[in-house]
Amino acid sequence: MHRLGMAHEPTAGRARALFITHDHRISQSQIHPFFYYRQEILSEFGWEFRQRNVARFMQAPTASDAADIVFVQPWFSIGADGVSRLLDAVDQRCRPSKVVFLDSYAPTDLRFASTVVDRVDVYVKKHVLRDRSRYKEAVLGDTLLTDYYARRYGLTLPPFECAVPEPFFSKLLVGPSFATYDWMMEILLSGKASSSAKEFDVHARLGSGGAPWYNSMRLEAEERVRGISGLKAVVGVGASKSQYISELQRSRICFSPFGYGEVAWRDYEAVVCGAALLKPDMAHCETNPNIFVPNETYVPVRWDFSDLEEKVRWLLSEPKECERISRNAFAVLHGYLASGSFLEHLAPALRLPA
Secondary structure, eight states, rough: OOOOOOOOOOOSSSSEEEEEEEEHHHHHHHHHHHHHHHHHHHHHEEEEEEEEEEHHHHHOOGGGGOSSSSEEEEOOOGHHHHHHHHHHHHIIIIIOOOEEEOOOOOSSOOTTTTHTTTOOOOOEEEEESSSGGGGSSSSESSSSSHHHHHHHTTTTOEEEEEOOOOGGGGEEOOOOOGSSSSHHHHHHHHHHOOOOOEEEEEEOOOOOOOSSSHHHHHHHHHHHHHHHOOOOEOOOOOHOOOOOOOOHHHHEEEOOOOSSSSSSSHHHHHHHTOOOEEOOOOTTTEEOOOOOOOOOTTTEEEETTTHHHHHHHHHOOOHHHHHHHHHHHHHHHHHHHTTTTTHHHHHHHHSOOO
């Protein structure tokens, strides 16, 4: 596993790339494949890179900040003003010929689109709304999720409208998501999902707390699982990471409700652990590679969980279908990573200007 700041200095005469990144595992899952494929990137695209933490970049300028291409990955909490200041610093100190924005945020919203539309060349996001026109809709909170669950639970959230300039969409590049995190990527490249004996019917360790809409949604999701009679389910919180993964490997089904965004760690953990993914309907979302093909790579349930028991019982009554769906999802991710599709997929971001 790489660490921030450990990338070596580019060799003299080669193009220089600088990654300015947020030090969090969510953000680092987006960065890891660039390190994994670094030799291929040098060979195919002609540049080497170094990495700096966002905060240190802003606080401590260095002479080596100059770069031909800069990948900027701030955390959403710095707001539009913070993003503008960061891009100002990039322009002034790096003087790049290309800027790529790496959005690792969970929600599908494009809150910084207006801020960056004229300042970046490519905007990479893990998942977006399939129907781009839906970005014009006013919602309660800031996403379709907050809007739906606020209305469902009678919660008051402020209205929000994210004006996405039409030119922005020509710069948008979708995917990949958590499949590129270090330990999951290693398993996917091996071609071997977990083959542990199945001891549990459903894995549903669902954290709650946080925002009221999120807390209400997660609590209802867990209550629905607990309400299915005769089910051998793993629920509750407090498990260590190793225990959590071990339980998931021994589960036939992984129930993965939405988090603060649609796509979650649990979706991909389910795939590498050999569990069939059961999740609220993802038809409105686009991500690449796509493991959200109904009844082929996952099984969708309604957002209100009203058909959860029906889908659980169907999967348990059809163990071969359960296994097929799990294998299909693994094959999609394995094929993407093993074929080198990452480089082809991200080529618009990786390619230096002529």
